[in-house]
Amino acid sequence: MARRLRFNGTDSKNGGCPAVHEDLDSGEILVQGTPLTDPEDIVQLQHFGPGDAAVVVPRELLVNHGPKEVTHVPELIRLEEFGRLFETFEHSAWHLETRRGYASDREDPGYAKFLATGTAPCDLDSEWCVNIRRQTASGKYVGRVRVVDNPPTEGQLFLLGYAKCNAATGEDVRNLWREDAARLRLPTEDFWIFDSRLVAVLRFDDEDAFHDIEVITEPAEVLRYCQVRDAAVHGSLRYDEFAAQLGAN
Numbered sequence: 001m002a003r004r005l006r007f008n009g010t011d012s013k014n015g016g017c018p019a020v021h022e023d024l025d026s027g028e029i030l031v032q033g034t035p036l037t038d039p040e041d042i043v044q045l046q047h048f049g050p051g052d053a054a055v056v057v058p059r060e061l062l063v064n065h066g067p068k069e070v071t072h073v074p075e076l077i078r079l080e081e082f083g084r085l086f087e088t089f090e091h092s093a094w095h096l097e098t099r100r101g102y103a104s105d106r107e108d109p110g111y112a113k114f115l116a117t118g119t120a121p122c123d124l125d126s127e128w129c130v131n132i133r134r135q136t137a138s139g140k141y142v143g144r145v146r147v148v149d150n151p152p153t154e155g156q157l158f159l160l161g162y163a164k165c166n167a168a169t170g171e172d173v174r175n176l177w178r179e180d181a182a183r184l185r186l187p188t189e190d191f192w193i194f195d196s197r198l199v200a201v202l203r204f205d206d207e208d209a210f211h212d213i214e215v216i217t218e219p220a221e222v223l224r225y226c227q228v229r230d231a232a233v234h235g236s237l238r239y240d241e242f243a244a245q246l247g248a249n
Helices: 059-065 079-088 109-117 127-137 154-168 178-183 219-235 239-248
Strands: 005-009 019-023 029-032 075-077 092-097 141-148 172-177 190-194 198-204 210-216
Touching: 005 059, 019 059, 079 127, 079 198, 092 219, 109 154, 127 141, 141 154, 141 178, 141 219, 154 172, 154 239, 172 178, 172 219, 172 239, 178 219, 190 219, 198 219, 210 219
Parallel strands: 092 141, 141 172
Antiparallel strands: 005 019, 019 029, 075 210, 092 190, 190 198, 198 210
16 A cells, blocks of 8 residues: 655755655655665665665755654663673763662672671672773773762662672772762763763662663764763762762761
């Protein structure tokens, strides 16, 4: 059955291509333009499949005639895909931790040891630590800012103790009081940024258990998260300075 297409517009002065059409049933957008055929150009396209075709159009065409509003459909990825991001990122990986606790921490045997001794154990031979040490040793940046309540929760104190292990892998580990996070208008979302081009938003249920991961790659949205990162890093303290401040209080 043929699509029902609506002509959205063209910037051509003679009625030829390029142009934009919309599928009235599916909402898909069809862009027509000059085919891209040079093999040296095509090889630079990411995720370009054997059945794909690329066309070249002026930026103004999309600005003037492309869709301005869409229904947001979250793009979710599996844990396996999320884990691979820590092996394949090229330059930087950064985490904002905003929760008052994590169910996964409470299930860790090291959590019980922390409650008993006040010291969080550190296993630098764990799969996570080995990979992060490898990444930072190659010159890549890995960092995080943890938001802390006043007074800190049990889970936040555990992570403050575990920060010594994070730092030993080469991570830049920092902390920020929640009232300062609110002053800086930081979001309450828990997320990772990879290479300033991909955001992975971690979502949890009311019991602090991990629920799913949404990936964001839209440039304007990624930029917003990068601005949050910059504000959080600027307003935070290194974990050891923060711990000393907490002890002084």
